[in-house]
Amino acid sequence: MATMNDALANAHGNRRKFGRDLAGLFVILGLAVVGYLLFPNNLALLTRMTAIALLVLSLDLVTGYCGVATLGHAALFGTGAYASGIAAVHFGITDPLLMLVCGIFGGVVAGLLCGVVILRAHGLPQLVLSIALIHLFHEFANKASSWTGGSDGLAGIAPDPLLGLFAFDLWGRTAYVFGVILLAVVFALLRLVVRSPFGMLCRGIKEDPIRIRAMGASPKATLVKMYMISGAVAGAGGALNAISTQVVGLDSLSFTLSAESLVMLVLGGTGSLFGALTGTIVFMFFEDIVSAANPFHWLTMVGGLLIAVVLFAPKGLYGTIAGAVTRWREARR
Amino acid sequence: MSAIFEVRNLKRSFGGLAVTNDVSLAMAPGDRVALIGPNGAGKTTFVNLVTGNLTPDSGEVRIDGEDITRLDAIGRVRRGLVRSFQVTRLFQDMTPAEHVALAVLQRDGRAGRLFGNYLAMPQVMAEVGDLIGKLGLRDLMHRRVREIAYGQQRLLEIAVALALKPRVLLLDEPAAGVPQSDTGRIEQALADLPPDLAVLMIEHDMDLVFRFAKRVIVLAAGTIIFDGSPSDVTKDPRVREAYLGSYANASHVA
Numbered sequence: 150m151a152t153m154n155d156a157l158a159n160a161h162g163n164r165r166k167f168g169r170d171l172a173g174l175f176v177i178l179g180l181a182v183v184g185y186l187l188f189p190n191n192l193a194l195l196t197r198m199t200a201i202a203l204l205v206l207s208l209d210l211v212t213g214y215c216g217v218a219t220l221g222h223a224a225l226f227g228t229g230a231y232a233s234g235i236a237a238v239h240f241g242i243t244d245p246l247l248m249l250v251c252g253i254f255g256g257v258v259a260g261l262l263c264g265v266v267i268l269r270a271h272g273l274p275q276l277v278l279s280i281a282l283i284h285l286f287h288e289f290a291n292k293a294s295s296w297t298g299g300s301d302g303l304a305g306i307a308p309d310p311l312l313g314l315f316a317f318d319l320w321g322r323t324a325y326v327f328g329v330i331l332l333a334v335v336f337a338l339l340r341l342v343v344r345s346p347f348g349m350l351c352r353g354i355k356e357d358p359i360r361i362r363a364m365g366a367s368p369k370a371t372l373v374k375m376y377m378i379s380g381a382v383a384g385a386g387g388a389l390n391a392i393s394t395q396v397v398g399l400d401s402l403s404f405t406l407s408a409e410s411l412v413m414l415v416l417g418g419t420g421s422l423f424g425a426l427t428g429t430i431v432f433m434f435f436e437d438i439v440s441a442a443n444p445f446h447w448l449t450m451v452g453g454l455l456i457a458v459v460l461f462a463p464k465g466l467y468g469t470i471a472g473a474v475t476r477w478r479e480a481r482r
Numbered sequence: 483m484s485a486i487f488e489v490r491n492l493k494r495s496f497g498g499l500a501v502t503n504d505v506s507l508a509m510a511p512g513d514r515v516a517l518i519g520p521n522g523a524g525k526t527t528f529v530n531l532v533t534g535n536l537t538p539d540s541g542e543v544r545i546d547g548e549d550i551t552r553l554d555a556i557g558r559v560r561r562g563l564v565r566s567f568q569v570t571r572l573f574q575d576m577t578p579a580e581h582v583a584l585a586v587l588q589r590d591g592r593a594g595r596l597f598g599n600y601l602a603m604p605q606v607m608a609e610v611g612d613l614i615g616k617l618g619l620r621d622l623m624h625r626r627v628r629e630i631a632y633g634q635q636r637l638l639e640i641a642v643a644l645a646l647k648p649r650v651l652l653l654d655e656p657a658a659g660v661p662q663s664d665t666g667r668i669e670q671a672l673a674d675l676p677p678d679l680a681v682l683m684i685e686h687d688m689d690l691v692f693r694f695a696k697r698v699i700v701l702a703a704g705t706i707i708f709d710g711s712p713s714d715v716t717k718d719p720r721v722r723e724a725y726l727g728s729y730a731n732a733s734h735v736a
Contacts (some may be wrong), residue, residue: 346587360571365559
C-alpha cells in the first residue's frame with residue numbers, strides 16, 4: 150500500500166515539475182512575444198537582455214546551485230563573445246550557428262580554466278581569485294589587440310543569414326528570435342540538468358562537501374564539470390551578443406559586467422533558474438527606464454532598488470514570491 | 483578468516499603529543515567491534531586516520547589486504563570503507579529518498595549523469611525504497627530532512643552508509659543525541675546490519691556497546707589497552723584505571 154502511495158506521489162510530483170517546466174517555457178516565449186509587440190523599436194535591448202540572461206543563468210549554476218563565490222563570471226561570457234567574433238573576423242566562420250558553437254567552445258575552455266583556478270580556494274580568497282582572473286582576461290584581451298581589436302573592440306563581424314534564410318536585419322528581428330529560441334532551449338536543458346543526479350550532487354556539495362566526500366564523490370571534479378557547463382551557457386550568451394551587435398568590446402570581459410550579473414542574480418533570487426531570469430529582466434528594464442528618465446541619478450535609483458530588495462526580500466524577487474506562494478498553498482491544505 | 487580491515491602500527495602526533503600511538507587491529511567480515519575510551523583517548527583522531535581525513539606519521543591501513551594508507555578519503559570510500567558521522571551530516575533541503583538515491587547512484591558511478599530523473603529510474607528507486615523501508619522511514623521518504631526527527635535522521639545516516647554497499651562500516655556514535663525513547667529503533671537497525679559486513683562502532687553508551695559488540699577495544703592516551711570480549715572488559719584493571727583514575731585504585735585497596 151505504502152509503495153503504491155509513494156509511486157502515486159512520485160508520479161504526481163514528476164508531473165507537477167514537468168508542468169512547471171512547460172509553464173516556464175511558455176512564460177519565456179510569452180514574454181518574448183509581449184516584448185516584441187511592446188517595443189518593436191527596441192529589439193536590440195531585448196536581445197541584449199537575452200544574452201545577459203544567459204550569463205546570469207550561467208552564474209546561477211555555479212553560485213546558486215554550487216555555492217561558489219565569484220565576481221569574475223564575465224570571463225566566460227566575454228571569452229565566448231571573442232571566440233565567436235574572432236572565428237568570424239579572422240577565420241571567416243560567419244555561419245551564425247557555427248559562431249554559436251565557437252562561442253560555446255570558448256566558454257567551456259574559459260570555464261575549465263576559471264574553475265580550476267577559483268576552486269582551489271574557498272570563501273573570500275575565492276572571491277579575490279575570481280576578481281584577479283577577470284582582470285587578467287580583460288588585460289589579455291586588451292593587449293592581444295591584433296586578434297581582439299583591443300580597446301577599439303572587435304568590429305567587422307558579419308554573420309550570414311540564419312540557416313541561409315533569415316538575414317540579420319537592421320531592426321534586429323532575426324537576432325531577437327534567434328536569441329529567444331536559444332534562451333528557451335538552454336533553459337529547458339538546464340531544467341533537466343539541475344534535476345539530474347548531477348544536479349543533486351551539486352546541491353549536496355553546496356551544503357556539505359565533506360559529506361559528499363564520505364559518499365565517495367569528488368566535490369572538486371564535480372564543480373569543475375559544472376564550471377564547464379556554466380561556461381557553455383555563458384559562452385552561448387557571449388556568442389549571441391557578438392552575432393546580434395556585430396561587435397565585441399572589452400566591456401564584455403569586464404569586472405563591471407561580472408558584478409552586475411551577480412547583482413541581477415541576487416535581485417532575482419539565487420538557486421533558481423526562474424530567479425536568474427527574473428533578476429535580469431527587472432534589472433535591465435529598470436536600468437533602461439530610469440536612465441532615460443533621469444540620466445544623472447539613475448545609478449542612485451538602481452542602488453536604492455537593490456538595498457530595498459536585499460533588506461526586505463533577501464531571497465530575491467522570485468525567491469520571495471515563490472516562498473509566499475508555497476506558504477499560502479500549505480496554509481490552505 | 484582473513485582480515486577485511488587491518489590497521490598496523492598507526493602513529494600520529496600533534497606537536498610532540500602522540501595522539502595515536504602504535505595502534506594495530508584487524509577485523510574479519512561479520513565482526514562487530516566496539517571502540518571505546520575516555521574523552522581525549524584519541525578515538526576521533528583514529529577515525530580520521532582510518533577514513534583518510536588525516537595522514538598518519540607512520541603505519542598502514544589495509545582493506546582486504548590492499549594498502550590504502552596513501553589513498554584519500556574518496557578513494558577509501560570507493561574501496562568499501564564507509565563511515566557515518568557523530569553529528570548527522572545530511573542535506574537539510576533534500577529528502578531521505580534523494581539522499582539514498584544519491585548514494586546508490588554514486589556507488590554505481592552514475593551520480594555524474596546530466597540527464598534523467600532518479601525518481602524515474604526504477605532499479606534505483608526499488609533499492610532506495612527497500613533500504614528506507616528496512617529502516618522504517620518509508621512514510622518520510624519524500625519529506626525534507628529538516629522536517630524529520632533527529633532519531634530518524636540518525637537512521638537515515640545508516641541508510642546512506644549502507645547504500646554505498648560498504649565492506650567495512652565505521653559508525654561514529656550512531657546513537658549520540660538521540661532521546662532514550664528512540665534508541666531502540668537504532669539498536670534494531672544495528673542488529674539488522676548485513677551479517678558479512680565488518681562493523682567498527684565508536685560509542686559512549688555502554689549499554690549499547692554490550693548489546694551490540696562481540697569484541698571491545700579500549701583506547702586510552704592513544705594506545706590500545708584492552709582488546710577482548712565484552713564480559714572481560716569491566717574486570718580489566720587497566721581499563722578501570724583509565725576510566726576511573728585513582729578512584730579505581732582507591733576502591734580496589736579498600
